[in-house]
Amino acid sequence: MTMNGEKQKLTIRLCGPRGFCAGVDRAIQIVVLALKKYGRPVYVRHEIVHNRYVVEGLQERGAVFIEELSEIPEEHRHCPVVFSAHGVPKSVPADARERNLFYLDATCPLVSKVHKQAMRHQRLGRHVILIGHAGHPEVIGTMGQLQEGAVSLVETVEDAQRFVPPTEAPLGFVTQTTLSVEDTAGIIEALEQRFPEIQAPAAESICYATTNRQDAVKSAAPGSDLFLVVGAPNSSNSRRLVEVAERAGAKRGLLVQRASEIPWDEIGDISVLGLSAGASAPEIIVDEIIEAFRGRYDVTVDLAITAIEGENFPVNRELRDVPLTNADMAFVNGTL
Structure with missing residues (x-):
């Protein structure tokens, strides 16, 4: 982190939007x-x-x-x-x-919107497919809007390819709000290929904040030696940001909850750091992490802003x- 007694230069690409939605x-x-x-x-x-x-x-x-x-x-x-x-x-x-x-x-309210979309599918006589992650509280809540057996969970493209509808009713799908946009698109494509009559929700299920944060990460990731996402291990949208960063060109993505979790000994020689935060991560921790890097590197912060949120x-x-x-x-x- 120091060269000839001087701090090594480090550019931090700070994503916006980031953090609280x-x-x-x-x-x-x-x-x-x-x-x-x-x-x-x-x-x-x-x-x-x-x-x-x-x-x-x-x-x-x-x-x-x-x-x-x-x-x-x-x-x-x-x-x-x-x-x-x-x-x-x-x-x-x-x-x-x-x-x-x-x-x-x-x-x-955007989760409540998905609940209403699922209920609308059922009201129109459709069996509901929920694209999401098993065990996540949002998935449990959405499936619990309808009676048992009325919703089938699909997690992956492979699930979509082997899915067997439990009834002969027409199909409709909704998605968890915090998924990877690309992953979800692949699952929907697989379902639509197998079931051409399947009905989409009346409006996009993945929330604007998830999409915006993923777009900002995609813009900052190419050429990043390391991409840090501030978030908890049980935060779906934060974990997706790490995946998006690596897929978009970051050499390595890492999820941390605090600056104390940064594995300094493993970071190696870096000159560009991507930095974002999941929708449940407060800005004060982003500041804490930037200061931790300032203590070890000669830091320049570049903003990677792809949207302005006013919701x-x-x-x-x-x-x-x-x-x-x-x-x-x-x-x-x-x-x-």
Whole structure:
């Protein structure tokens, strides 16, 4: 990292858009507002977004993360419970109502759109194919909008090629919002070749933020010696960014949650570093990583901006009268 006592020069290609999307911003804001309005504790079913820094920050403010509603103690049944941005099966709000719980749904509106697309397919008499990753909370939530057996999950082109429809009903497909655009296109092509009458959703399922972040990575990856993506191992959109970077020409892609995870001994001789962040990764960690490289290299930052995002999703009606301080907004925006 140093040559003759001088720091080696390093160009960081910083992608834009990167980091928090409007759905993540809204979900975090819902938990912060609920804590301000109702006090501690506010329960959150599943990680509100897939990021440890965000989860720990909300825990410090009084959020309690659970996996099942049955974990809420009897004496806290009056406390709010927030459903995560990934969406939940219909059985979860039904369970909350049965337990007389007050819940706030932080499902991203673009995930809710996919739920409606799946229900529309069913209403029109179609068997639904969901293109997505088994076990991901969003997939569990989407499949849980319809009765068991009404949705078939397809993960790969190979799955599409061997898929056997369980009924003679016509087919319609939807996709998880955080997939690789290219991978999804290949799966759809395989399905359309086998089932020419299959119906697409009324609107694109992969969300604008996923597409925008992948486009920025594609522009920055060619010629990069290393491409770092800030994100959690269980973040689907972050993992896809690593794949996109390597496919677009980066010599190596790596997913890290914090600067402390950077394997300095393995980096080798690099002169161009690509840097982006998944939709649930706060900007403060991007800054932390840039500073870590500044400590070891003579850094120049070049911006690789391919789109400007101005989307904003309003929070639940119950929370719109709660004021936020500047510190609250900085946390919500990922800069604190």
